[in-house]
Every structure is written in structure tokens, then in C-alpha cells.
Amino acid sequence: MSGTISVERSDKETVINIKGRFNFEMHSQFRTAYQEDTSKGQKGRKFVIDLSGTEYIDSSALGMLLLLREEAGTNESDIEIINAKPEIRKILETANFQRLFKIS
């Protein structure tokens, strides 16, 4: 009952689209989605996490997002979280993610 992840890559940015439940079971898929970009060691790449199809999010997903932020180079790159549903947006705000990510 976990979700699915699809990735769209362009020259400048990587869009990671998460559908369904964003929980622990997604960790391999999620890591694979960004590892290709971060393992090269290139910094300053933009990541967009599209949560429009995300129904549920738990703390492990928040942990994964923090890891992405670190592995993508904390300061150099910017990570944007878009289209979060109100309930999920509330969780992100309770976790103070608006200080670490662009949430729109």
C-alpha cells in the first residue's frame, strides 16, 4: 500500500513526483530518484518535490527530505516542495520545514 515515485530530469532541475503514501517503504525509490544527481558531486542542482498526489506523510518521509537536503549540499542547492495538500502542509509547517525548504 505504499506509493510510487516518478522522476523528470531536465538540464537544471530534477522533479520528483510522489504519489500515494510517502512512508518508510518508499526509501529505496526515493533515494534512487535523487542519487543519480547527488552522487556525481555536482552542487547547485534544483530539486522539486511534487506532493500533489501524496496522500500521507510520516516522520520517516521528513527524515528522507532532510537527507536529500544534506546530500544535495545544504546551502548551495535549493529544494522546493510544491502542491502539498493542506494536511500535509500542516505537518511540514509543524516540523518547521519552511525554514529549510521553499514550500509553495
Next chain:
Amino acid sequence: MEDEARRIAEEIAFEYRRQLESVRFEKDQVKNLVQDAIVKLTNSFNGLRESSDEQLGLVTGLTSSMQDGDGDSDSDKKINIRGFVSETDKILKTFVNHIILVSRQSMEMVHRIDDLSSQMAEIVDLLHDINAIAEQTNVLSLNARIVAARAGQAGEAFSVVASEVRKLARNSHEFSDRINGVVRNSKKNIESAKGIVEVMASKDMSFAIEAKGRVDEMMAEVSEIDRFTAETIHKVTGVADQISNQVGVAVMSMQFEDMVTQLSESMEKKIHVLENFAQAMDPDILFGDGLTAVDRMQRLEQVLEGQRAGFNAVDRGAVQQSSMDEGDIELF
């Protein structure tokens, strides 16, 4: 006959003086009663004002202890609702941060575990290669034995070497199988470790939102209480001011004591004048021997003239104000 008239006249004069004395006594009583009452009323009103001020102080103190100490939290250790709620909010945030930190570390651990898993898979691949080599060696030793058998007597020693090689190949296969077994066990352990980390990492976050919502609600309620308290204090202060003003008016009104004193003095003077008058009315004027009617009339005229100055002086000296409303400014 004349003696009888003189006696009656003296009796009238005596009664007149006695009544005047009684009037003076009652006048003094009235004055004392009024003065006593004024002192008591003034004290009572001042006490009322003090009690009202004290009451205001108590209400203000009570409510300020419920409200925020405004920043001076170090010096002001009083427990208040707003402080309690914001403390709860802080604890909630710390708790949420802690959970997320644990999840982040756990997810990093999961990544390492995944790396370990794929390294294990590589080991298994390598073991396959070793098995393939062992298999080839086995085939090789078999071929060697066949060739040695064909050589007959001369190949006997070579046959021994070939069977030793075959044993080595078997041993090698066996080792590789044992290593494979260990790797399989390790994989199981790794999977169970991953399960444990999953439990650590996965916390449903809806509790945090609910808790946050409740804290926000409490904050709104506290603000409402603060607003209501401020409004009530404002009203209580207004009432206290009103009491104070009214007490002020009452205390000012108490100063009619001065008027009572003045009236009393004036009455005293009038009584005195009446006494003088009685003194001056010598019964000889009416009843003395050898006086003609004309003489008597002249003597009466003289007495009246003599007292008139006294009457007039008393009239002028009377209190000019007949009520509190007239000219009361000077009194206060």
C-alpha cells in the same frame, strides 16, 4: 394688690429665664449631636473610600498574577496561563524536532544497511565465481585421472595427484557453500535490523498537528480571557472612581458643621440678648411707687431703646446663608 402683681411679674421673669436656659441647653445638645454625627459620618465615608481602593488593588493584583509577566520571566516566576501555554508549545516543538531528528538518523542508517545488503549480494556473486572455478577444477581432475589410467603403470603417481586435486576442488566448493550460508544468515539479520529501524523512523505525525491545534486554541482562549480581564478591570476601576467621587461629595457636604456652629453661636447671642432684656425689665417700672403713667411710659421707652441696639446687632450677625447651596464655596 400691687404686691401680688409684682410677685406674678417676678414669676413670669423667672419662668422666662428658665425657658431660655432650657433652649440654650437643647441648642447645645443639637450642636453636639450634629458634630458627633459629622465626625462619625466623615470617618465612615473615608473608610468606605479606603476599602474601595483596597478592593480595586486586590482585583488588579489577582488578575495581573493570571496574566503574562511580559518578558521578565526570570524575575517573575508566577505561574500564569499564557506562560503555561507557550511553555507547552515549546515542549511540543522540541518533541517534534526530536522525532524528526531520530527519523533522519534512522533513514541514514537504512541507507547504510542498504549499501551493506548490496555488498552482500556482491559476495554471493563472487562465491558463484569460486564455485565455477571449483567445478572446472573437478572436471580437470577427472580428465587427469582418465589420462593417468590410460598411461597404466607410468600414470599411477599422476592419478594420486589428480585425486588430491579433486579433493581440493570439493573442499573449495564446501567452503564456498558455508560462506554462502553465513551470508544468508547475515542477510536475515540485516533485514530484521531494517525492520527495527523502520519502527524507529516511522512516526505518524498527525498527533503533532492535533497538539499544535489545541495549543493554538488555548492561546486564543487565553487572549480572550486577557481581553475580558482588561475590560473588567477597566469597569472595576470606573466603579472605584465613582465611589471615590461620591465619597468626596459626601465628605464635602459634611462641612455644614461650620454652619451649625455659626447658627449655634448666633442662637447663643440671641438668648443672651433675651436674657439682658429680661434683666432690663425692672418690675419697678410697672409697679414702683410715685410714678405717673407718663413716667412709666418714658421708662419703658428707655428700656426698649436700650435693648434695640442689642437686637439690631444680633439681627445683622445672623448667619447670612440659609442653605448649603448659597455661598458654600468659602466653606470648602
